[in-house]
Amino acid sequence: MPELDAPNIRQLELFKEMDGTHFDALMRASYVQNFPPQLELISEGDPSDFLHVVVSGCVELFSSxxxxxxxxxxxxxxxxFILAASIRNxxxxMSARTLEKSRIILIPSQDVQAVFDKDPKFxxxxxxxxxxxxxxxxxxTKDLKLRTALERLANYLLTQQKQAGNGSNFSIPIEKRHLASLLGMTPENLSRALKKLRAYGVLVDGQIIAISKQEELERLAKPNRLIDDASL
Amino acid sequence: MPELDAPNIRQLELFKEMDGTHFDALMRASYVQNFPPQLELISEGDPSDFLHVVVSGCVELFSSxxxxxxxxxxxxxxxxFILAASIRNxxxxMSARTLEKSRIILIPSQDVQAVFDKDPKFxxxxxxxxxxxxxxxxxxTKDLKLRTALERLANYLLTQQKQAGNGSNFSIPIEKRHLASLLGMTPENLSRALKKLRAYGVLVDGQIIAISKQEELERLAKPNRLIDDASL
DNA sequence: CGTCCTTTTGAACATTGTCAAACACTGTGG
DNA sequence: CCACAGTGTTTGACAATGTTCAAAAGGACG
Incomplete structure (x- = not known):
């Protein structure tokens, strides 16, 4: 595989601490591919031969x-992604498809497993x-089972806002129909839910969100670190 | 800890292949306790000090x-249970409470981690x-997002039936209100859903379920190994 | 400019949840 | 043994939530 990608991958928590020789061996065994948007990379039910690493672009995991x-x-x-499947063989x-033009590294599962046995840090x-x-x-699961669609959306927005640096304006990184599906609702329902959030100071213009009444939105969303905090 | 429990635990996939010395060390470091029903063992948000093993009884994991x-x-x-939390520290x-009188082994997380580093099989x-x-x-998650409550229930029944040996009669191992919550619905809704399943040959008498029209129920449930098969 | 796709809107419908009450089961104490 | 309390379950009426279908509006792109 091209050496250009290796440094990026080495930065991942997963590969950061491992032995350099082992890392190089993994990279040599891997394949890099550039995929166009909307390409189905894997289909649920298929055997899992590779651990995948998204280097650039964007991949949707979905199920039917x-x-x-x-x-x-x-x-x-x-x-x-699909670490669990590749470990269990x-x-x-789930299936996976690119949402944008994407660069993806495929590391053979058997190499991952071999290095797992040799390298304690890995x-x-x-x-x-x-x-x-x-x-x-x-x-x-907690988000899905404990919250209504409106609450999930409100919390999603607060989480995105945080990730974007806590400014009052930010933009949604995916299409709304995908967001709807991620949050467990239909696009129509999402559209209406966004409208309802106007009463809580949320303004929507395409992908751009502006939050004008932070406290009101938070009072509705009741964000909780045990559901919403990505670092826990 | 009492040697009585060790053989049972040794049979678990998790402990089966590991070095005997390491296993003994883990067992020596552990605590065994008998808990009455309805006792909250852990509360979400608390630090995770132990890996828990249910030796007898029954434990509910829940969240609020x-x-x-x-x-x-x-x-x-x-x-x-709570393996992930104890690895990540x-x-x-989630919280956990006993549903019945239960015997539970507590293995200190730090011992688990120490043996993890020493024993490749473990x-x-x-x-x-x-x-x-x-x-x-x-x-x-797939069950929750892709199916209606009625479909989830139908598939749950088929799964239980399979576990009980594929006979037409079997019994639900938990109270209906817990089943309702597990399936993501209210007790009232579960009660009504069970009634709807009469049309598909499901007879209910307390905890006992009888399935008279197997094919009809399966045609409704459309069980799928990538959702319902516990061994995958 | 026209085409394709996403998003929005509206109305009807289906599903699920809430509240209140009745019912059933279990175990306790008189 | 029975009355009783406590809890879980069922039922009914109703409200809230979410989906479906159809159509219009908006954007992206050749």
């Missing part, structure tokens, strides 16, 4: 059942990463 | 927000277990 489809996560650079539980990093994935999944 | 509460899982013997994201087992927890969480 009985003609319905739901977005489970949106992965932005630089992060990995089980079939993918093993430690893998287990921490996986634990984090688990915890994020728990938080997503 | 803004006066609402939801059951996230019900743990039966012999299994562990982060605060618990490290491997931990990472596989965690990956499984992740995958179960993904399946739960």
């Amino acid at each position: 059942w009985n003609g319905r489809e739901s977005t489970l996560a949106v992965i932005r650079p630089v992060s990995t 089980g079939p993918y539980l 093993a430690r990093a893998i287990v921490e990463e996986l634990a984090q994935v688990c915890r994020n999944a728990t938080k997503h | 927000w803004n006066g609402r509460e939801s059951t996230l899982a019900v743990i039966r013997p012999v299994s562990t 982060g605060p618990y994201l 490290a491997r087992a931990i990472v596989e277990e965690l990956a499984q927890v992740c995958r179960n969480a993904t399946k739960h």
